[in-house]
Amino acid sequence: MRRQHNDYDIAVIGGGPAGLSFARLMSGTGLRLLVVEKKPAAALKKPVYDGREIALTHPSYKVMENMGLWDEIPRDAVTRIIGAKAFNGDLTRPLSFDAGRAGKENLGYMVSNQNIQKAVFAAVSRQKNVTLATETSVTRLATDDSAAMLQFDDGRRVTARLAIAADSRFSEARGMMGIAASRRDFGRSAIVCRMSLEHDHDGIARECFFYDRTLAVLPLGPKSCSVVLTVAHQETAAVMAQSPKEFSADIEQRISHAFGKMKLSSALFNYPLVGVFADNFHARRFCLIGDASVGMHPVTAHGFNLGLQGAASLAHEIKQAQRCDIDFASDETLARYSRRHRAATLPMYYGTNLLVSVFTDTTKRGRMTRKLFMSLGRGLPFVRQIIAGKLTGD
Numbered sequence: 078m079r080r081q082h083n084d085y086d087i088a089v090i091g092g093g094p095a096g097l098s099f100a101r102l103m104s105g106t107g108l109r110l111l112v113v114e115k116k117p118a119a120a121l122k123k124p125v126y127d128g129r130e131i132a133l134t135h136p137s138y139k140v141m142e143n144m145g146l147w148d149e150i151p152r153d154a155v156t157r158i159i160g161a162k163a164f165n166g167d168l169t170r171p172l173s174f175d176a177g178r179a180g181k182e183n184l185g186y187m188v189s190n191q192n193i194q195k196a197v198f199a200a201v202s203r204q205k206n207v208t209l210a211t212e213t214s215v216t217r218l219a220t221d222d223s224a225a226m227l228q229f230d231d232g233r234r235v236t237a238r239l240a241i242a243a244d245s246r247f248s249e250a251r252g253m254m255g256i257a258a259s260r261r262d263f264g265r266s267a268i269v270c271r272m273s274l275e276h277d278h279d280g281i282a283r284e285c286f287f288y289d290r291t292l293a294v295l296p297l298g299p300k301s302c303s304v305v306l307t308v309a310h311q312e313t314a315a316v317m318a319q320s321p322k323e324f325s326a327d328i329e330q331r332i333s334h335a336f337g338k339m340k341l342s343s344a345l346f347n348y349p350l351v352g353v354f355a356d357n358f359h360a361r362r363f364c365l366i367g368d369a370s371v372g373m374h375p376v377t378a379h380g381f382n383l384g385l386q387g388a389a390s391l392a393h394e395i396k397q398a399q400r401c402d403i404d405f406a407s408d409e410t411l412a413r414y415s416r417r418h419r420a421a422t423l424p425m426y427y428g429t430n431l432l433v434s435v436f437t438d439t440t441k442r443g444r445m446t447r448k449l450f451m452s453l454g455r456g457l458p459f460v461r462q463i464i465a466g467k468l469t470g471d
């Protein structure tokens with residue numbers, strides 16, 4: 078590839094929540110960023126509702142505060158999660174987590190992915206150091222000791238001192254740089270939507286591990302909730318084909334009418350569940366952030382939280398290198414980010430996968446293990462304290 082002169086300092090591939098958050102965290106550094114995104118600018122400016130309601134931890138809330146994002150999100154679009162209950166098999170004897178155990182007033186916050194995307198795009202659009210190349214895909218990527226070289230689908234080429242892939246868990250950039258990733262297809266889909274309730278949720282998140290399906294009912298505004306129904310792939314089409322009335326009646330019955338009448342108040346959205354963990358988070362003048370580094374199963378609600386943590390951690394290393402007047406894209410700097418991000422994500426990724434394995438196992442032995450997990454949680458307060466700490470992000 079021929080090197081061009083109109084270089085950037087950092088090229089971010091993917092303008093999703095992680096890529097744009099990283100760009101936002103680079104505000105005030107004086108570094109020139111290019112964000113390359115497949116979607117048109119209009120879709121970033123006014124993202125459509127996609128059914129994803131993101132549970133944010135306290136550290137994520139703080140990072141978003143530092144990014145100035147809460148000024149962009151209406152107050153009534155943020156819901157505090159006061160507590161959580163996990164059920165096994167049926168709706169009796171829940172394992173309860175309350176914020177007090179983690180020394181907090183609330184476990185976390187619920188905000189729609191749509192609002193996060195809209196807020197971070199609005200903030201980045203005002204940054205003078207960021208150029209957005211929308212409706213553009215990266216088709217070739219290579220690096221050498223001094224630069225990363227990117228070629229776009231329209232044939233244009235640019236160079237940057239560092240390329241960052243934030244192009245989803247199915248990252249093409251990761252593949253172009255020869256980084257493999259372990260994948261786990263859970264054989265299930267998450268069907269998500271909003272529902273209105275006759276009786277309020279009181280800020281309590283409910284995770285019901287039934288034997289055929291998993292159902293999460295997460296608090297949104299007053300008398301409104303997010304529903305995440307996890308079903309085997311082969312059942313997905315039938316659930317998606319249900320009428321709003323049929324779907325509402327089914328969920329209402331599964332949750333034993335705990336909220337009285339429930340009514341579907343959005344479309345149904347379907348996300349096939351695949352977990353991804355990259356073998357390496359960096360290579361020469363290249364690194365991975367967001368789902369491109371670690372794509373989580375949503376049951377522990379940590380995908381974006383870890384993505385934001387990774388973006389903040391990389392931004393910290395780059396700023397630190399700038400302060401010491403050393404190359405911010407050196408192998409040393411990127412390796413430090415890689416190590417920190419790996420240490421933060423690896424236990425959560427494999428812990429989540431273990432939880433999924435245990436709570437989707439319907440064999441006799443599996444049911445006994447599930448019971449044992451629940452008894453341990455109920456009988457040992459420190460276990461609940463550790464889990465509550467993980468939920469809040471501590």
Ligand SMILES: Cc1cc2nc3c(=O)[nH]c(=O)nc-3n(C[C@H](O)[C@H](O)[C@H](O)COP(=O)(O)OP(=O)(O)OC[C@H]3O[C@@H](n4cnc5c(N)ncnc54)[C@H](O)[C@@H]3O)c2cc1C
Nearest residue numbers: 091093094095115131132244245367368378379380381382
């Ligand atoms: C049902 C569900 C519920 C969830 N709930 C939670 C939760 O409660 N808490 C939580 O923390 N996380 C949650 N998550 C996870 C969270 O949604 C993701 O972790 C987060 O959206 C990932 O952001 P990202 O920017 O890394 O990737 P993405 O959102 O996938 O964005 C990638 C971007 O890159 C662009 N792109 C792709 N390829 C290219 C290319 N070649 N060139 C240019 N652009 C490209 C795409 O168009 C896209 O805009 C949930 C996920 C699901 C599915």
